[in-house]
Amino acid sequence: MPTVSIGRDRLFAALRRSYTQEEFEDLCFSFGIELDDVTTEKAIISKEKHLEEEKPSADDEIIYKIEVPANRYDLLCLEGLAQALRIFNGQAKIPRYTVAKISKELMHKMHVKKETSLIRPFVVCAVLRGITFDETSYNSFIDLQDKLHQNICRKRTLVAIGTHDLDTLQGPFTYEALPPPKINFVPLKQVKNFRADELMEFYKSDSKLKKFLEIIEHSSVFPVIYDSNRTVLSLPPIINGAHSAITLKTKNVFIECTATDITKAKIVLNTMVTTFATYCERKFEVEPVEVISFDGSSSVYPDLSEYNMEVPLSYITGSIGVPLEVDEVTNLLKRMQLNAEKAGSGHNISVSVPPTRSDILHPCDVMEDVAIAYGYNNIPKRKLSSLKPLPLNQLSDLIRSEIAMSGFTEVLTWILCSKKENFEMLNRKDDKSTAVIIGNPRSSDFEVVRTSLMPGMLKTVGHNKDHPKPIKIYEVGDVVLLDEKKDVGASNHRLLSALYCGANSGFELIHSLVDRIMEVMGTPFVPVGDKSGYYIELSDEPEFLLGRQAKIVYKGRRIGNFGIVHPEVLNNFDIPDPCSFLELDIEYFLQS
């Protein structure tokens, strides 16, 4: 995206009001440009020279660096940008650009020689008559050429602009292509005469110009523009002649654009003349130049005619998704510098695209301008169909993979078990406050809905005595607890359990797993009592060995326990090897 540097105070003067930075940023945002940086001339220079940045003093001019869309050449300088924003704000009307009506005899003429087709075949020209420059507008005029050269002109390969003081020249002009030794002139900023081939050699050490040399240096002929006295206007795309250089005092400007792409040459010429015709005696009027080709055909430039487009109202409203009337649409378009009116029966809108808006190619570009003026952020959203997964199950799945990656094997055990397994065999007492009891069990295996994953895990180990040790298993599953807050009096809880069984208890390994689970949940380890993370404290649960167990406190709440399984419990499940066991409620991880 090109960036334009503009003095803030001059910009605000042109907008006829001042803005806070935030207000101006909002204006930019809704129009589709961006305030990229706020700086001063001094800061830019010291940055270029890699100097220490000086503190800006109050009288330094504040410079706004503004990013503009790459296809909006009309916004590349203060004049064009301010005009666009004034019109967007409803402060100004869209100017009508005209070509001065003068007879062909009085028109300046540019004759194009055949040889130019070997190197740079196109030229378009125009005259700005009775212009008044001041220092700011003069600098802006130079800067705009620079910006255009950088952007649409693709570093002068496609188009090169030459501007001249017309009063120093004598038409008619010729655009020729000659062998370099035959071209001789004093180039801009020099005092001595150079032959074109010598000049190319000379510029090889010029940091600004050397990058353009390759555009023509291997050609047998160089493009060159002469007046009728054989004064060289320019050696495009390298340099202008010193003779016709423009100054602050220049009144009549002759503009020539030579090119390899005629469409872009016309756009560049139009951008130059429409932007600066505002400083002409006859505001917005441009004097034409006739370009006569070697084959006798002739064209008159600039072409400032408006391009007319008929756009169905339904296309605009149907694409934006907002019902708008014709008048609303035409008013919105006028804020975007597009003159528009109801066409015929009113189903269509007739749009006149001014010569400044070369970016408008298709009705979709018009539609976008309506949407911008309406405000993207005022368009009501429409939701497409979509699904929402259950967070608890998504989280369970993610945690399951993490534990498997820590080397544990997943088991899937039954929800139902015997009362004994759920209580006595775990050294627990049934105080009747936790478990859902089955009324009609077919066997003692299905007396109760588990309140812990522990019995299923221990039964799995007890039945895998022959499996090589250590055994590392885990399960993520639901238990059911009595719950008076529920209509049915019971609710599910998603628990995670893990078990290690080997020659040693593996307590430390299970401790590490707790740390890892907390790490993958992004929870920091904190000192006891701190509610911003998790900590571990000695606990006293009957299923674990005394002093070899701990509770896990997550954000101030106890969410589970781990420890060495009590040898009596191991014995109850017929397990000959020591085990460590972890169980925690993962639903706490979903609460914020």
Add this chain to the structure above:
Amino acid sequence: MAEDAILGYLATHAEIPDSEQFATQHSLHHNEVVNVIKSLHGFRYIDAHDIKRETWVLTDEGKKYAADGSPEVQLFLALPPQGSISKDELQKKLDPSVFKIGCSQAGKNKWVEMGKQVSRKVQHVEDKVKDLLIRVQSGQAIGKDDINSLKARKLIVAQTWKGYSVRKGPNYAPKRKKVATDLTRENLQRGDWKELEFKEYNFNAKGPPAESGHLHPLLKVKQQLKNIFLQLGFEEMPTNNFVESSFWNFDALFQPQQHPARDSHDTFFLEAPSTTRELPEDYVELVKHVHESGGYGSRGYMYDWKREEANKNLLRTHTTAVSTRMLYALAKQPFSPKRYFSIDRVFRNESVDRTHLAEFHQIEGLVCDRGLTLGDLIGVLNDFFSRLGMSKLRFKPAYNPYTEPSMEIFSYHEGLKKWVEIGNSGMFRPEMLLPMGFPEDVRVIAWGLSLERPTMILYGIDNIRDLFGHKVDLSLIKRNPICRLGIN
């Protein structure tokens, strides 16, 4: 032995005031006593307190004099009681260092007359230095001045002695129980687990680092994004083709051939294979025409479109190249609406810095249907980004050669307290869709963003090279939490 002695002593005594004295009294080595004290203290059978003393020990030189007498006395005794001997003769009788030190000390003490001839000045001397050294050696105290003079002659040095005073601890017992660090299979088999006493756990420290495998954070985020797309009803596009032709990467998207993105400064072009072998010729003709002179209601770009440019191969600069192929294939079928997504690698000829890499991942989603509006685009973006935890969005007009309208997506960042750009979106231009053969009322809304940027924000990483590539910090990969995008 020392353990029994200490625990036994404390059964009847309140304190062992000095571990060294205790060792001497019980004929034990002090070192052994110290080790036992440390161990018992660890299990809190006893409370031990440090005591320190400074003592003096003889240097090698001091030890020699304690045995043989001081050099000055040795020199004195070498002199004849009466008369004198020559200095040279005296020197021969003595060790050189004894001679040297003896001369100076005996002279200082005014015991001898020094000259070419040496003779006694007094008849009788006492070897006070030797006596003092012997007393130091046996642990007796000597006066401060004497210490200073011996120290000055480097005959003694200071040594810090460490010992303990000991009292009963909270876990005191006359005999230590079996102490275990873990419950073992043997404990269960022998049934001795009931008598085991365990060393207390320190729960103020984390457990040892877990042995585990870890997924890459970028791919974890990718997986979650993929889930989100699937929930929104999007089908994944095959993006396993990095090499693309300029035609599919640019031209088919109505991106003009002079566009700066097609510069070698931005795009990797290929030396081999340098050009594409084939393109769908009838479609190429339509694309060429729409670039050069428009059609479908467009003015076109009005320039000479060159086939050579379109043929140039490159590494795709965006996954939209794949979207274009997919849409082209879709347009060949009787129309049915589609939602497509992809998350895969793209390449840019950029210099690498904190925020840019020459390759990164692009996330792309598109919806193709009749009668889609900007309202649909804003709606789908809100749905998509709110699942990423970004529910406060606003949209800025922007320019992109193949979308019109184009919208940059901004999200309000609560941490930074400002709006940050998070992606780009728009409606594909008719000049792109109509040459493919879509009916006129079919519109395509699409959006794209990088995978790296949201991942960096999510995991608090500010240098892209820490996240992706060979310069990553492996511990960063291990440390990062699971990606909970889409779970809320």
